[in-house]
Amino acid sequence: MDMIGVYLKEAFLKEGCPVCRMLREFEGKTLATILYEHSNDPQVITDFKKSLGLCPYHAWKLFETSASNSLYDPLGVAVIYERMLAHYLESGENVKEEECPICTLVEEKERIVVDSIVKRIDEILEYYRDSPAILCRRHYRMIVEGLATKAPEKGEELKNIHKKKLKNIHELLKGFIEKSSYMYEEGPSEEEARAIRSSILILKGEPLAINQKGFVEKSSKKRGRVIFGRKN
Template structure:
């Protein structure tokens, strides 16, 4: 397993793959276009990520994104001209990533016995969100593995804290050595361990919290 949260990395690769597939094969696909139209061009995060992906790949370029968003702009203009209310549904890429997250977490819990030793000996560290998701399933199905995972997770986090402390100490004016690569990487690794990487699944979680908070405030 690579450094960082393995679930976040899987979701990131899946997200990139889906965007590439859309831009390579489905720019003019009516079914996909309807899905774009439902959210008026995806959520903010995925709209910009789609454009960034297009510009970063010389084989793609901005044409496909331009074709899709010209349609979205025309749709918005028609809505305003007809005095209709602008309705924005859920981003279908967010829904896909959330479903992938659920499937990935469930697959890990099913193979936890063989994955635990691999995870323990790797540089990977599950982020808080994904450790909690896996733990909640294991506590019901396999409490012994849940406890083993908790101990492995704690050990990894403590080692990460040691690297962070060493990184901080290297900034002391008395320090004779520069931070190592492992110490430098401890900062983004710590943020990832606590907050994970941004993707459609985490964005949907934030949106749900906002909606719930809004309802509570209204009441």
């Protein structure tokens, strides 16, 4: 098995969405590399300038990463954002803010990971079947789309396995609600409690910038939206 196969296997044997997990780890490594080696790199500064210091999600993630580990010198973030502030002062309010380079990198990585899963679907299905992993909606759809032309029968197999997992989480969540009632002395199990997080993960994916885009169907963009029961 090649390296990507090893990473995929590991991700598919753990709890949560394997693709989100791999992207989160990739994003973490990318931010760490910037802080560790490249905060003074002119190319990095140029790339950052185009987006005026990344998207809000990655700018704060970079800041949090630097603050959370004593290995990183806070000087790294200071150097980068001193350059960004200088650029803003020079350019004024017409300063351009293009696509965040880290979002672009993560999107490329996502494509590579999904393609690799499609290519290795035989092995992947074996891991996925009995593991606590569950694909989020976005990544499930991307994989199913990839399989539609390359291996439709495997796509059907994935659909069946996935549906079983969704039903299982649904049952666990219903169990959690039911056993939270005072009539149950024992209360919900740990597994049932974990189903709360899993249900959000299934629908929305991990809290990553890439998942903010979600899957909004065009037909759902109606006028006079109702938010929390109130028209706005």
